[in-house]
Amino acid sequence: GAGVSQSPRxxxxxxxxxxxxxxxxxSGHVSLFWYQQALGQGPEFLTYFQNEAQLxxxxxxxxxxxAERPEGSVSTLKIQRTQQEDSAVYLCASSSSGTGRNxxxxxxxxxxxxxx
Amino acid sequence: xxxxTQPEKLLSVFKGAPVELKCNYSYxxxxxxxxxxxxxxxxxxxxxxxxxxxxxKGFTADLNKGETSFHLKKPFAQEEDSAMYYCAPANSGNTxxxxxxxxxxxxxx
Numbered sequence: 001g002a003g004v005s006q007s008p009r010x011x012x013x014x015x016x017x018x019x020x021x022x023x024x025x026x027s028g029h030v031s032l033f034w035y036q037q038a039l040g041q042g043p044e045f046l047t048y049f050q051n052e053a054q055l056x057x058x059x060x061x062x063x064x065x066x067a068e069r070p071e072g073s074v075s076t077l078k079i080q081r082t083q084q085e086d087s088a089v090y091l092c093a094s095s096s097s098g099t100g101r102n103x104x105x106x107x108x109x110x111x112x113x114x115x116x
Numbered sequence: 117x118x119x120x121t122q123p124e125k126l127l128s129v130f131k132g133a134p135v136e137l138k139c140n141y142s143y144x145x146x147x148x149x150x151x152x153x154x155x156x157x158x159x160x161x162x163x164x165x166x167x168x169x170x171x172x173k174g175f176t177a178d179l180n181k182g183e184t185s186f187h188l189k190k191p192f193a194q195e196e197d198s199a200m201y202y203c204a205p206a207n208s209g210n211t212x213x214x215x216x217x218x219x220x221x222x223x224x225x
Contacts, residue, residue: 045214
């Protein structure tokens with residue numbers, strides 16, 4: 001079927017506004033990852049789900065960032081009270097079983113967030 | 117601390133010339149290593165993984181545990197190889213990839 005789908009593709013938010021970014025992983029993929037990619041930088045890990053369980057959220061930069069995957073499929077990354085430093089491309093990836101041996105991570109196109 | 121270093125931000129080579137994109141890592145245990153590539157206006161995608169010992173699009177990468185390196189090589193660069201390349205180690209099991217800052221390869225005709 002289709003690959004990882006993210007929406008919206010572009011989001012402009014005023015500083016202080018809350019935003020929600022959606023990720024539809026590949027059907028049946030157990031693991032889901034969120035990354036933040038600032039301009040000219042590599043993707044930085046934010047958080048990781050295995051099914052509905054959030055196993056690692058060590059990369060979330062502040063308590064304004066929150067992610068959920070309540071039914072083990074679609075995930076939402078929410079950013080409250082956005083700041084200019086939140087401007088980045090947010091990437092979602094899914095894999096059939098973690099990212100260990102022989103398991104490839106498939107990435108979405110990303111959501112470009114611009115905070116003005 | 118886990119760290120991956122790609123020392124070159126930009127690498128420009130002429131078509132037909134050899135290419136080597138460097139990656140050094142600092143990891144506990146025995147990580148698995150991947151190279152991901154992002155072509156213009158496309159999503160990030162897996163290029164190759166060290167466990168497979170395969171050649172993809174003419175690229176190979178050898179894991180050197182002594183030097184903790186996983187450099188990506190291609191003997192003859194093609195224009196379509198122009199892209200951003202990211203080295204990404206991961207501990208085995210259900211752990212996330214950690215990406216380097218990336219190297220932009222530009223192949224000049």
